[in-house]
Amino acid sequence: MELTLAIAIGVLTGSGVWLVLRPRTYQLVIGLSLLSYAVNLFIFSMGRLRVGAAPLLGADGTGNPSNYADPVPQALVLTAIVIGFATTALLLVVLLVSRGLTGSDHVDGRESR
Amino acid sequence: MDWTQHLLVVPILLPLVTGAALLLVDETRHTLKATVSLASMLLLLGVAMKLMGMADGAPGGSGALSSSYAVANWPAPFAIVLVLDRLSALMLALAAVIALASLVFSLARWHRAGPHFHTLFQLLLMGLGGAFLTGDLFNLFVFFEVTLAASYGLLLHGSGVFRVRSGLHYISINLAASLLFLIGVSLIYGVTGTLNMADLAARLPAIPAEDRMLLQAGAAVLGIAFLVKAAMWPLGFWLPSAYMAAAAPIAAIFVVLTKVGVYALLRLSLLLFGSPAGELTGFGGTALLWGGIATLVFATSGVLASQAMGRLAGYSVLISSGTLLAAVGMGDATVVSGALFYLVSSTISTAAFFMLIELVERAREPGADLLAVTLEAYGEEGDGAKEHEDEEVGAAMPGALAVLGICFGCIALLLAGLPPLSGFIAKFAMLTGMLNLDGLGAPSEIPVRTWLLVALVILSGLAALVAMMRTGIRTFWAPLESIVPRVLVVEVAPILALLALCLAMTVGGGAMISYTDAAARSLHDPASYIQGVLGTGMTGSNVR
Incomplete structure (x- = not known):
């Protein structure tokens, strides 16, 4: 499971970085989205990977502290998703405005010669 | 719990509530919106001043932390805390002062230029207040x-x-930097298992050796995120054009934004990698020092090469960032104290500069900058132009231009760090710390990089002076036909107020330096911060 997750994060990051460095605004948005997926998975993995573990102790205070899923990274991922979603939406609007004002989808507003 | 403790949460809640309430007011009711926004800002400034007083009057000696506030009354390491010490109080007051000035400036024209100006402005302040006060990394x-x-x-x-x-460009770069921020934070969490800054600092010395590299990687990635915001070379190319593009009052408040990055670096590097951190002590200091030096070199040449005034101001922000980063990298308490003074002085002067630029540029024709520099480069000072200038000698300088010219001169002095104003005291305090002049008579070895930094700090001041003089002459003395700009009192007043503040900082330099000294000393004493946060969290808030 660790290997799968690591490869997934790596592929997402690699594609994201490549797309962010491309000159089209659409590629930029997709690249940033892929990067934020990679980062979200990364945050999640920082709470250690566990299968079938409870996030909290039982109601009677019982539970095995050595086998429990850390809830903090999950909360962090949730916050990061919300913030990333909002800022990406904002970037999309700016992208459309830029396309409308400059008539080009190049990040500099004009084609490079 | 004393009621004044609750003031800690006001700098976050007040702008949030005001901003949200202003959303409900119709866009056409400018006067109402401006009044509410201004009232909230004045209140915020008052609270910031009170907090600064609280921080300075901290019980238990000069090194102790003043107070921490457990939000929702959960004890410290498990929930979010707000922490007030001298540094955060100073930054808060600085942000409030600049914000008030830009808000007043914007009332002349800019606040009507688009929707939701006041709401966005208030939310910006909420973010600033929160960033300065929070004691939690996430x-x-x-x-x-x-x-x-x-x-x-x-x-x-x-x-x-x-x-x-x-x-x-600005949004894309900051989104990428935010992702780096998240990676850094999660790496640090993965190693230490905590996000509370005080708890983190307490746990760092006990980190096993095999995890240390991961922690360093996390801290470095986090540092890069802050450095993008503080615009260190080579991460700061976005800054001049973004700040030049922003409307004048907004560029003025943006000057504080770069200082948030510097604040975070200062706070975290001294707290986490201060003296008791064992093997990790001083981590990243060298990188910050050399990065700051590189930024200074880049910004100095940028200042000299700038043709438009907005760009000149943008590079002045970079000079300020570079100086501060290098000073943080030195990690010495005396240098940091001088750097804090410099931070306040340079932030106020560049903010005033951004506002002044808009007023001055009203007096100029578009394209005048380019023409002036071209003329200078090719030496094409036609005889006709000279004759024309002769005719103008003796004509009274128009009132508005005179005021603007005086303001411009003061800002040039502040940016260059020349004697009568606070820029000089700031640089003097920093250089004293760098050359270790406090221990006169005991000459210690001063490394080459320190000499380099000292030379660059002085050179950058000289470059700022040269560039400002060139621009000033072109703007105020040389125009062939002078257009008197229509300047409103409400636009000049904030600039004058900011400059008066710099003057007050010069006159009250002793009090200010003793404040920054105490702030720097408490920054270099992470143990008191840790004790302050975890101690009060465990006992104080649980009493009830």
Whole structure:
């Protein structure tokens, strides 16, 4: 499971970085989205990977502290998703405005010669 | 619990509530919106001053932390805390002062230039307040994002092709930096299992050796995220054009935004990698020092090469960032104290400069900058122009131009760090610390990099002076036909107020230096911070 997750994060990051460095605004948005997926998975993995573990102790205070899923990274991922979603939406609007004002989808507003 | 303790949460809640309430008011009711916004800002400034007083009057000697506030009354390491010490109180007051000045400036024209100006402005302040007060790493991220989201909107305020284009660059770079921020925070969490800054600092010395590399990687990635915000070379190329594109009052408040990055670096590097951190002591200091030096070199040449005034101001922000980063990298308490003074002085002067530029540029024809520099480069001072200038000698300088000219001169003195104003005291305090002049008579070895930094700090001042003089002569003395700009009192007043503040800092330099000294000393004493946060969290708030 660790290997799968690591490869997934790596592929997402690699594609994201490549797309962010491309000159089209659409590629930029997709690249940033892929990067934020990679980062979200990364945050999640920082709470250690566990299968079938409870996030909290039982109601009677019982539970095995050595086998429990850390809830903090999950909360962090949730916050990061919300913030990333909002800022990406904002970037999309700016992208459309830029396309409308400059008539080009190049990040500099004009084609490079 | 004393009621004044609750003041800690006011700098976050007050702008949030005001900003949200202003959303409900119709866009056409400018006067009402401006009044509410201004009232809230004045209140915020009052609270910031009170907090500064609280921080300075901290019980238990000069090194102790003044107070921490457990939000929702959960004990410290498990929930979010707000922490007030001298540094955060100083930054808060600085942000409030600059914000008030820009808000007053914007009342002349800019606040009507687009929707939701006041709401965005208030939310920006909420983010700033939160970032300065929070004692939690992830919470710092959230407030950074609040600040940035509001700044995206403000940068685009007034619209136009130039703003949208530089806004696109600004947003993309900051989104990428935010992702780095998250990676850094999660790496640190993965190693230490905590996000509370005090708890983190307490746990660092006990980190096993095999995990140390991961922690260093996390701290470095986090540092890069802050450095993008503080615009260290080579991460700061976005800054001059973004700040130039922003409307004047917004560029003025953006000057504080770069200082948030510097603040975070200062706070975290001294807290986490201060003296008791064992093997990790001083981590990243060298990188900051050399990065600051590189930024200074880049910004100095940028200042000299700038043709437009907005760009000149943008590079002045970079000079200020470079100086501060290098000073943080030195990690010495005396240098940091001088750097804090410099931070306040340079932030106020560049903010005033951004506002002044708009007023001055009203007096100039578009393209005048380019023409002036071209003339200078080719030496084409025609005889006709000279004759024309002769005729103008003796004509009374128009009132508005005189005021603007005096302001311009004061800002040039502040940026260059020449004697009568606070820029000089700031640089003097920093250089004293760098050359270790406190221990006169005991000459110690001063490394080459320190000499390099000292030379660069002075050279950057000289470059700022040269550039400002060239611009000033072209603007105020040389124009062939002088257009008297229509300047409103409400626009000049904030600039004059900011400059008066710099004057007050010069006159009251002793009091200010003793404040920054105490702030720097407590920054270099992480143990008191840790004790302050974890101690009060465990006992104080649980009494009830």
